[in-house]
Amino acid sequence: MSSVVTTEPPRSAPWPGHDGPVTGPTEVSAREAEVLAALAGGRSNAQIARHLHISVRTVESHVSSLLRKYGVADRHELAGLAETDHRGFTALASPGTTFVGREHEQAELLAALGSNRLVSLLGPGGVGKTRLALRVAAEIGGNYPYGGAFVDLVPVRPGFVVAAVAEALGVREQPPQTLLDALLERLRQGRTLLVLDNCEHLVEDVGDLVARILAQAPETAVLVTSRERIGVAGERPVQLGPLALGSEAEQLFRDRAALVAPELAADEEVAAQLCAGLDGVPLAIELAAARAGSLGPDGLLAALDDRLRLLAGGRGPNERHHSLAQVIGWSYELLDDAERALFRRLGVFVGGFDLSAAAAIRPVSSRGEVSDLLGRLTDKSLLHRTQLDGTSRWRMLETVRVFTLDELGRCGEYDEVAVLHLAWAESTAERLETQLVAGDDWQAEFDQVTADLRAAVGLPRSDVRRLARRLAHLTFARKRFVEAREHYLTAAADAADATELYDDLRDAADAAVAVADGPHAYELMMRAAAETNEELQQDALAYAVTILNRYGAEFPDTSDRGADLLPAGPVVDSVQVAIARAWVVLPELEAAEAAVAAARQAGDPLALMSALDVYCTAVATAGRFRDARRSAEERFELAASLPRHDPRAVAEIVDAFHVASTTAVSIGDLTEAVRLAELTDDPVHGHPYITAPRKIRAFALSGRFEEAVEAADVMWKGWRAAGCPPRAWMASAASTAALAHGLLGTGQDRVWQARALEIARVGDPADSPDLMATAAFVDARLALHLLDSGTISATVANAVEQAFADFPEPWWTPYARAAGAELAVVAGYPDAERYLELAVTENAWSDAVLLRAKGRLTGDRAALTEAAARFERIGARFEHAHTLSLLSHR
Numbered sequence: 001m002s003s004v005v006t007t008e009p010p011r012s013a014p015w016p017g018h019d020g021p022v023t024g025p026t027e028v029s030a031r032e033a034e035v036l037a038a039l040a041g042g043r044s045n046a047q048i049a050r051h052l053h054i055s056v057r058t059v060e061s062h063v064s065s066l067l068r069k070y071g072v073a074d075r076h077e078l079a080g081l082a083e084t085d086h087r088g089f090t091a092l093a094s095p096g097t098t099f100v101g102r103e104h105e106q107a108e109l110l111a112a113l114g115s116n117r118l119v120s121l122l123g124p125g126g127v128g129k130t131r132l133a134l135r136v137a138a139e140i141g142g143n144y145p146y147g148g149a150f151v152d153l154v155p156v157r158p159g160f161v162v163a164a165v166a167e168a169l170g171v172r173e174q175p176p177q178t179l180l181d182a183l184l185e186r187l188r189q190g191r192t193l194l195v196l197d198n199c200e201h202l203v204e205d206v207g208d209l210v211a212r213i214l215a216q217a218p219e220t221a222v223l224v225t226s227r228e229r230i231g232v233a234g235e236r237p238v239q240l241g242p243l244a245l246g247s248e249a250e251q252l253f254r255d256r257a258a259l260v261a262p263e264l265a266a267d268e269e270v271a272a273q274l275c276a277g278l279d280g281v282p283l284a285i286e287l288a289a290a291r292a293g294s295l296g297p298d299g300l301l302a303a304l305d306d307r308l309r310l311l312a313g314g315r316g317p318n319e320r321h322h323s324l325a326q327v328i329g330w331s332y333e334l335l336d337d338a339e340r341a342l343f344r345r346l347g348v349f350v351g352g353f354d355l356s357a358a359a360a361i362r363p364v365s366s367r368g369e370v371s372d373l374l375g376r377l378t379d380k381s382l383l384h385r386t387q388l389d390g391t392s393r394w395r396m397l398e399t400v401r402v403f404t405l406d407e408l409g410r411c412g413e414y415d416e417v418a419v420l421h422l423a424w425a426e427s428t429a430e431r432l433e434t435q436l437v438a439g440d441d442w443q444a445e446f447d448q449v450t451a452d453l454r455a456a457v458g459l460p461r462s463d464v465r466r467l468a469r470r471l472a473h474l475t476f477a478r479k480r481f482v483e484a485r486e487h488y489l490t491a492a493a494d495a496a497d498a499t500e501l502y503d504d505l506r507d508a509a510d511a512a513v514a515v516a517d518g519p520h521a522y523e524l525m526m527r528a529a530a531e532t533n534e535e536l537q538q539d540a541l542a543y544a545v546t547i548l549n550r551y552g553a554e555f556p557d558t559s560d561r562g563a564d565l566l567p568a569g570p571v572v573d574s575v576q577v578a579i580a581r582a583w584v585v586l587p588e589l590e591a592a593e594a595a596v597a598a599a600r601q602a603g604d605p606l607a608l609m610s611a612l613d614v615y616c617t618a619v620a621t622a623g624r625f626r627d628a629r630r631s632a633e634e635r636f637e638l639a640a641s642l643p644r645h646d647p648r649a650v651a652e653i654v655d656a657f658h659v660a661s662t663t664a665v666s667i668g669d670l671t672e673a674v675r676l677a678e679l680t681d682d683p684v685h686g687h688p689y690i691t692a693p694r695k696i697r698a699f700a701l702s703g704r705f706e707e708a709v710e711a712a713d714v715m716w717k718g719w720r721a722a723g724c725p726p727r728a729w730m731a732s733a734a735s736t737a738a739l740a741h742g743l744l745g746t747g748q749d750r751v752w753q754a755r756a757l758e759i760a761r762v763g764d765p766a767d768s769p770d771l772m773a774t775a776a777f778v779d780a781r782l783a784l785h786l787l788d789s790g791t792i793s794a795t796v797a798n799a800v801e802q803a804f805a806d807f808p809e810p811w812w813t814p815y816a817r818a819a820g821a822e823l824a825v826v827a828g829y830p831d832a833e834r835y836l837e838l839a840v841t842e843n844a845w846s847d848a849v850l851l852r853a854k855g856r857l858t859g860d861r862a863a864l865t866e867a868a869a870r871f872e873r874i875g876a877r878f879e880h881a882h883t884l885s886l887l888s889h890r
Helices: 030-039 045-052 056-070 075-083 087-092 103-115 129-143 161-168 179-187 200-216 248-257 268-277 282-290 292-306 319-333 337-346 355-360 367-379 398-410 414-438 443-457 465-477 481-493 498-514 518-531 534-550 575-584 589-602 605-621 625-640 647-666 670-678 692-702 705-721 728-744 749-760 772-788 796-803 813-826 832-838 844-858 861-874 877-889
Strands: 004-007 118-122 148-152 192-197 220-226 236-239 384-388 391-395
Touching (some): 030 045, 030 056, 030 075, 030 129, 045 056, 056 075, 103 118, 103 129, 103 220, 103 236, 118 129, 129 148, 129 192, 161 179, 179 192, 179 200, 179 705, 268 282, 268 292, 282 292, 319 337, 319 398, 337 367, 337 398, 355 414, 367 384, 414 443, 414 465, 465 481, 465 498, 498 518, 498 534, 518 534, 534 575, 534 605, 575 589, 589 605, 605 647, 647 670, 670 692, 692 728, 705 749, 772 813, 796 813, 813 844, 832 844, 861 877
Parallel strands (some): 118 220, 118 236, 148 192, 192 220
Antiparallel strands (some): 384 391
């Protein structure tokens, strides 16, 4: 497992009346960051001025600015903020043994980082690049108030560098926004330090990422450790060689040998001979010192004499690479045959291993024998052991692992061990998948072995489909939906027949549907139709048509409903085709009813959920909102029994959550809408803009305006960060955010009305089926609010007219009609009663509004009293309070 340490951005203190912390400011200058870091030591302004070589008055100015930007009361709180930064770097820089020497290199590296945003610490494996990088990061961490991360890239394979860095910084996948864009957004927040360790096997990937960071995150600095430069413009290389002989090298040996053989630590002659023979390479010295207790001075020097030769494991012209290979080879030769046999085999593990994994690639030895060998290898410092949840795990340094793989190939064993590794990976994935399905704990172990499962899938073999599918399933259940889709596509490339190919592409499509990426899902099903047999082609095309219509707002051409993709003529439709045909002929109700009947007869809950969705839309279009609600409730009940780890089920479950909320709003059951908005068992719970819209709508209608505004900000930022993908269905949420702002009186309602247009990608709400009715409702309700506040609005006539337009989307029609009718009453329309009659629908909120409007028209206090009671019953806080105010006024 990659060793990852993250430091968080600073948090400011809460302001009066606010219960939680808020993120620190985005505009902190480099000098302010240095002053903030200096405050952590309890320095006075004068001491800080001397430390930074600036005037006391300048320090006072920066402290005042920081107090204002972070919203804290005094310099003591500022110092507390500074002290939270980069504790992780400090911890890793102090692993329990002393840091020896390197004063000159440390000063050079500090100077390089002081004037360059990209510094590469270069040198052969084992010279101490990682430890020096962490030492320097801990030293300057306070200069980066937005934190940073140390990312060990050893277990990372090509294509996953961005994922490793994002994980270290706590950046989550937010499809369809790329993970790279999410990472860059985090790094643009302010001064951040990244330490990317062991980059030599990922030079191209790291170079591409760093180039993007330098170009798009101007306040981020990157410190790279590698055996070679990454080749990015602006890179400042700092070369790190062996420790100086005659001083630092011998000091390191004596320090480490004292832990196991105190009497040897005082022998300066042995230290000098040994360090000279090891070329001053720190890792070689530490390995030798670890054996001092068992071999003694004679044994160490004798072994050294036997190993002064070039090993086949060394690569490249750099002699220091050869020197390290020489040291590792020397350690390898000190092992007995059984130790060597296991040691070289363990190199196939990318992310570490436990006892069972080690035994799997050494089947000729018993579990007890393997356990004993692991202990002996650990004692010789060739393996490092950690404890996780009561289970021991081992790993080796990457430079050592490279040697073992070379040795494995030289011995002609690589192919055999690769097969064993793949078998272990398949067995592990199968066991974890079984635990997943059974509801047992599996996540922690999966996180430990993910790197090796990925590596096994990436092997150039022809029999990885089963493992790829299991890895995809586990990854999907871990909510890494985009990665899961890619693993399903890997499985598809290895499919043995049309059925396997269809299954792989269908699961990949549903992984895309789960995160509202309808266009990609459609493309995958069209590919399935093109590459499978005739029988499967029909279902593939039918599902493609269903996707096209269910998620039509995401497609550039919404006029094509896919009718030409379905079978023509008098044929007996499959359930999938019946569902697709019902979508094509909407709002025709008969086809939707036939689809539901076919799904019930088939006994397939997923097909029934899909059929009920098209039926729900058909009856809602006919104004039968209560029937739509009942079908949505049945879907929601079916969803409760479905597994939340299966892509096909999750695609339906996510939509069931969405439609349950939509239909609750459509009948005016705001209490239920709020309950659904606050549920956390949605498979995509926490997504920045998929789940936020239902919160905005429910909170705005129920009068919880501050919560609606907060959710709207989350949605807007998430959508913008994702690159503003086509999501017209979100426009109604932005419009109801405008309502919340308008009724709160923030002055931001016009801003959110403009944002609704931007999301819908139109210049006029009338041009968007998803926005037209909601915008008309919001305009009418805000116009009514102005009239009730004693403000004359010039938009009344237009708002009433818009509220009674023909809306292509049914869900918000009751709200628009009712708000428009009450507006006509309050504005004094002579035919206001006619508008009241036209506005009657199956919606409790609408019913209450119309009753209130009638009371206002006729002066009937009983009607107003009943309207207030109805608003209270459905959870419409604002409308309830407003109705009571009307009664009080009267």
